[in-house]
Amino acid sequence: MNVPLFLARRFLAGRRGGLLGTVSTLALAGVALGTAALVVAMGLMSGYRGELFERIAGTNAEVLVLPPPEAADGPTRAALAAVPGVTAVAKTAFAPGLLLGPKVPAGVDAVVKGLDVPAGLATTRLLGSEPSFAARMAAPRAGARVPALLGSGLAARLGAAEGAELVLETASASLARGVSPPRRTLVVVAGIVTTGFTEVDEGWAVVPIAAFDRFAPPDARSGLWELKLADPARPDPVVGGARKALGSAATVLDWRALNGDLFRALLVQQTLLFVALALIVAVAAGTVVSSVVVLVAQKTREIGVLATLGAGPRTVARTFRLAGLAVGAAGVLLGTLSGIAICALLTATKAIRFPAEIARVYYISWMPFRPEPRDVLAIAATGILLVLAAAAFPARRAARLAPADALRYE
Numbered sequence: 001m002n003v004p005l006f007l008a009r010r011f012l013a014g015r016r017g018g019l020l021g022t023v024s025t026l027a028l029a030g031v032a033l034g035t036a037a038l039v040v041a042m043g044l045m046s047g048y049r050g051e052l053f054e055r056i057a058g059t060n061a062e063v064l065v066l067p068p069p070e071a072a073d074g075p076t077r078a079a080l081a082a083v084p085g086v087t088a089v090a091k092t093a094f095a096p097g098l099l100l101g102p103k104v105p106a107g108v109d110a111v112v113k114g115l116d117v118p119a120g121l122a123t124t125r126l127l128g129s130e131p132s133f134a135a136r137m138a139a140p141r142a143g144a145r146v147p148a149l150l151g152s153g154l155a156a157r158l159g160a161a162e163g164a165e166l167v168l169e170t171a172s173a174s175l176a177r178g179v180s181p182p183r184r185t186l187v188v189v190a191g192i193v194t195t196g197f198t199e200v201d202e203g204w205a206v207v208p209i210a211a212f213d214r215f216a217p218p219d220a221r222s223g224l225w226e227l228k229l230a231d232p233a234r235p236d237p238v239v240g241g242a243r244k245a246l247g248s249a250a251t252v253l254d255w256r257a258l259n260g261d262l263f264r265a266l267l268v269q270q271t272l273l274f275v276a277l278a279l280i281v282a283v284a285a286g287t288v289v290s291s292v293v294v295l296v297a298q299k300t301r302e303i304g305v306l307a308t309l310g311a312g313p314r315t316v317a318r319t320f321r322l323a324g325l326a327v328g329a330a331g332v333l334l335g336t337l338s339g340i341a342i343c344a345l346l347t348a349t350k351a352i353r354f355p356a357e358i359a360r361v362y363y364i365s366w367m368p369f370r371p372e373p374r375d376v377l378a379i380a381a382t383g384i385l386l387v388l389a390a391a392a393f394p395a396r397r398a399a400r401l402a403p404a405d406a407l408r409y410e
Contacts, residue, residue, distance in 0.1 A: 024294075027327050027331065035336055039336055044367060046371060062226075062228055065224065066224055068246065073091065077091070080227060083241035085231065089225060091116040091224070092209065093114035096111065099154070102159075103160075113207070147188055147208065148168075149190055152194040163188065170216070285389070285390045289394055328386075
């Protein structure tokens with residue numbers, strides 16, 4: 001029989017009311033609240049990072065390639081498609097532009113993306129919300145209006161609905177030298193998309209890549225290739241394979257390099273938040289000290305009896321450490337389960353939503369809470385260790401009590 005465990009259970013069950021019951025309840029509640037707060041905070045950071053990655057990967061390239069200037073499209077597409085780990089290849093291009101409509105004659109700034117249809121359907125989710133968008137985005141005949149998909153926020157600012165005609169202004173080669181007016185291209189709104197990624201919804205206009213050269217300004221980023229990966233979390237083999245296939249003159253960037261500063265900042269924030277809230281849990285774990293101190297005071301005579309029966313200091317110390325651990329572990333378990341439940345509820349109801357001006361800064365319109373299993377395990381382990389450390393001091397004091405003094409204690 002495990003004597004310390006048996007004694008700890010008896011001591012805690014002996015008096016559920018009174019001072020010991022009150023202090024133990026407060027200790028359990030304090031640890032539970034601190035642990036729940038830590039789980040929710042980590043769930044917020046993990047959920048935000050995951051949602052941000054999903055939106056970035058869904059609307060941007062998982063790997064972006066700029067081949068050497070002399071590389072032809074056909075061989076480049078074939079070489080990239082043959083790289084192990086690549087599931088789709090599509091050509092793309094970007095340019096700044098100004099969209100003008102009847103309701104906004106002054107125009108609204110936009111990022112114009114050239115989309116490779118149908119190949120681009122596999123590398124982006126821009127057309128995923130409406131299958132008919134793909135047919136509407138077919139390359140237009142020469143001189144015909146250019147079909148364009150608008151982000152929902154951009155369309156709202158322009159007051160444009162599907163079928164509306166707009167004018168796209170882009171810089172001409174001579175305008176860059178300050179000589180002639182911009183190019184003006186007539187576009188028709190083929191559809192309005194909502195990706196949930198604020199940068200896209202508020203500022204992107206997507207046109208067929210085949211029509212892009214009609215208005216591409218001299219500073220357009222053209223000749224780019226987007227790659228979809230079988231495992232986006234491990235882009236390094238694909239990056240190395242693409243560089244080997246196209247030569248050292250090619251520029252190959254994965255999603256981490258394209259958004260590295262953002263994700264590094266999020267990791268630093270998550271680490272600092274964990275440390276800050278772990279200190280709160282440590283303070284809450286300190287209430288376990290009070291619980292064990294009260295337990296020692298109430299069981300002093302029993303400690304003396306145990307000592308006279310042959311129980312050594314190690315047995316006494318382990319008994320009270322286990323008593324403190326029982327209270328703290330119950331708080332950690334309750335807090336962990338409560339935190340997970342709160343995260344699930346906040347995510348299911350999308351309780352935290354952002355207005356457009358804030359969403360534009362944080363790139364998403366609502367805040368998901370998705371605690372990762374490794375974070376939950378780390379939080380639980382940290383809580384248990386802090387509780388053990390808190391219970392160690394009063395347990396050591398109990399072990400040092402002289403049997404004669406303990407028996408005379410009133």
